Amino acid sequence: MSRDEIIAILTHASTMIPLATRAHTRGESRKPTGRILASLFFEDSTRTRLSFAIAATRRGVTTLDLTASGSSISKGESLTDTARTVEAMGVDALVVRTRASGGAALIANAVACPVINAGDGRHEHPTQGLLDALTLAQALGRDDFDLAGVNILIVGDIANSRVARSDIACLGALGASIVCVGPPGLVPHTLEPLGCIVAHDLDEHLENADAIIMLRVQSERHGQNQSTGIAGLGSLREYRSLYALTTDRAARLSSQTVIMHPGPMNRGVEIDAAVADGPASLITTQVARGIAVRMAVLDLVLG
Numbered sequence: 001m002s003r004d005e006i007i008a009i010l011t012h013a014s015t016m017i018p019l020a021t022r023a024h025t026r027g028e029s030r031k032p033t034g035r036i037l038a039s040l041f042f043e044d045s046t047r048t049r050l051s052f053a054i055a056a057t058r059r060g061v062t063t064l065d066l067t068a069s070g071s072s073i074s075k076g077e078s079l080t081d082t083a084r085t086v087e088a089m090g091v092d093a094l095v096v097r098t099r100a101s102g103g104a105a106l107i108a109n110a111v112a113c114p115v116i117n118a119g120d121g122r123h124e125h126p127t128q129g130l131l132d133a134l135t136l137a138q139a140l141g142r143d144d145f146d147l148a149g150v151n152i153l154i155v156g157d158i159a160n161s162r163v164a165r166s167d168i169a170c171l172g173a174l175g176a177s178i179v180c181v182g183p184p185g186l187v188p189h190t191l192e193p194l195g196c197i198v199a200h201d202l203d204e205h206l207e208n209a210d211a212i213i214m215l216r217v218q219s220e221r222h223g224q225n226q227s228t229g230i231a232g233l234g235s236l237r238e239y240r241s242l243y244a245l246t247t248d249r250a251a252r253l254s255s256q257t258v259i260m261h262p263g264p265m266n267r268g269v270e271i272d273a274a275v276a277d278g279p280a281s282l283i284t285t286q287v288a289r290g291i292a293v294r295m296a297v298l299d300l301v302l303g
Ligand code: NCD
Pocket: 047, 048, 119, 125, 128, 162, 163, 215, 216, 218, 262, 263, 264
């Protein structure tokens, strides 16, 4: 998406924030629109799946849920055949999460209805990028979503992270400067064309950061050749000593620096519990803003 398209969604999402609350839903929840969103999640999810379902409920859209284990995917049906089948039943849009990078685009090419990418393999997670941008812009008082001059550190398993790719694309389009930090095996220089600086020493970059986005080590995506360590590191303990946001490292940050994590967190590995739950943490705000962003995205695709 272009910078203007991103700003248009974020502007609409800001107006959704007061509507994305329990009080609103109990009071004057939007009347049913008769629209149906089919949720096709072929990979595990807690927050993204529920977030789309709650956002849909608050916009009067009904969500129907399909998962890999309870569907004909387990009988060998292809992603595109499953998507075409669901579309033929007359749903208005699909929200899809796939293990394969490019899975959402593959499905979008096979059906006529709108397809929302809720995470495709290591590739992208666009609504996470948008909700991170909304959370960060608000926290920094950038009401126009211009992030020029904002220094963002993204720390961890960038190579396997679709969140990192969508954050780099979205926050970069809004003008932020982005440094990706982690071990060379997980943060290779081949990431530079995405528009970020690659670095391997977290301690060197801490003091300059306006925001730090911590990422989980995605061991499930590492494959057999990395099963004995984390891309050249001996152990999780070694990873933690070099790249975790510990209470000691957090104490060196400026008092203005905000801390983010898309979840799920591995407390005590990439982030200490006291930091995740501390005053600089925006982690639960990210989850809350996810509802507003997805309400805005549903408005966009369903008209
Ligand atoms: C992540 C994902 O699934 O991409 N979480 C999320 O959607 N908020 C990140 C992860 O699995 O580590």
